[in-house]
Amino acid sequence: xxxxxxxxxxxxxxxxxxxxxxxxxxxxxxxxxxxxxxxxxxxxxxxxxxxxxxxxxxxxxxxxxxxxxxxxxxxxxxxxxxxxxxxxxxxxxxxxxxxxxxxxxxxxxxxxxxxxxxxxxxxxxxxxxxxxxxxxxxxxxxxxxxxxxxxxxxxxxxxxxxxxxxxxxxxxxxxxxxxxxxxxxxxxxxxxxxxxxxxxxxxxxxxxxxxxxxxxxxxxxxxxxx
Numbered sequence: 001x002x003x004x005x006x007x008x009x010x011x012x013x014x015x016x017x018x019x020x021x022x023x024x025x026x027x028x029x030x031x032x033x034x035x036x037x038x039x040x041x042x043x044x045x046x047x048x049x050x051x052x053x054x055x056x057x058x059x060x061x062x063x064x065x066x067x068x069x070x071x072x073x074x075x076x077x078x079x080x081x082x083x084x085x086x087x088x089x090x091x092x093x094x095x096x097x098x099x100x101x102x103x104x105x106x107x108x109x110x111x112x113x114x115x116x117x118x119x120x121x122x123x124x125x126x127x128x129x130x131x132x133x134x135x136x137x138x139x140x141x142x143x144x145x146x147x148x149x150x151x152x153x154x155x156x157x158x159x160x161x162x163x164x165x166x167x168x169x170x171x172x173x174x175x176x177x178x179x180x181x182x183x184x185x186x187x188x189x190x191x192x193x194x195x196x197x198x199x200x201x202x203x204x205x206x207x208x209x210x211x212x213x214x215x216x217x218x219x220x221x222x223x224x225x226x
Contacts, residue, residue: 006018006019010024010026010027010029011029012024012027014029110132111131111132112129112130112131112211113131113162113164113210113211113212114130114162114208114209114210114211115127115128115208116130116160116199116206116207116208116209117209118204118206119198119205119207120203120204121146121148121149121202121203121204122146122148122149122203122204123146123147123149123204128143128206130144130160130162132164132218133161133162134160135159136156136158136159136174137152137156137157137158137160137174138152138154138155138156138157139152139153139154139155141154141156142155142156142157144160146201146204149202149203149204151202151203152178152201152202152204153175153176153177153178155175156174156175156176157173157175157176157178157180157201157202158171158172158173158174158176158199158201159171159173159174159190160208161190162212164212164217164218164219165219167212167214167217168192169193169194170190170192170193171190171191171199172187172189172190172191176201178201178202180199180201181199182197182198182199182200183197183198184198184200193208194208194210195208195209195210196209
């Protein structure tokens, strides 16, 4: 009777009969046949050091991080796929800058008839557009908003009006609790004002600049200038 013996050496150097044992009976390691070519399909539990574990499908290239995009893959174009206002919080552009530092002034479609320029106060340097009719002055609400001055009422502290029929400007108190002054004098009723008059409200001083007058007006198309 012929007894077949296949001497096998495990990776740890132990010799055993590969015909009887699928793995090394000493250490449990798989068999290692140095004379067997890679991919020849050795016995059960065989190990070929020249073939990557799992075959070609599980090969890992160390120069590419797992899950990383290809080096030359195109980057996503967020400008083309993102809705124009999606980053603006519902249409409010966080990068928009108010043309008026104080946050007031008529910014609508009505023609400008003059300006107020803050010479002193929390919004020093700000300019405010005036339109025909009444322009109400307040700290938080109105046509002219002088923010940061606690001595000014939240709304309707004073008013400036332009009468287009006479091309004249007037200023006076409204519902404010503190007095207003024009050129240093207290005003209790509306008075007429002219360019470069100074209006004091709280701790704020405003210089008035007129656009309309004898030389120009928006009303009346007959002479081109009104």
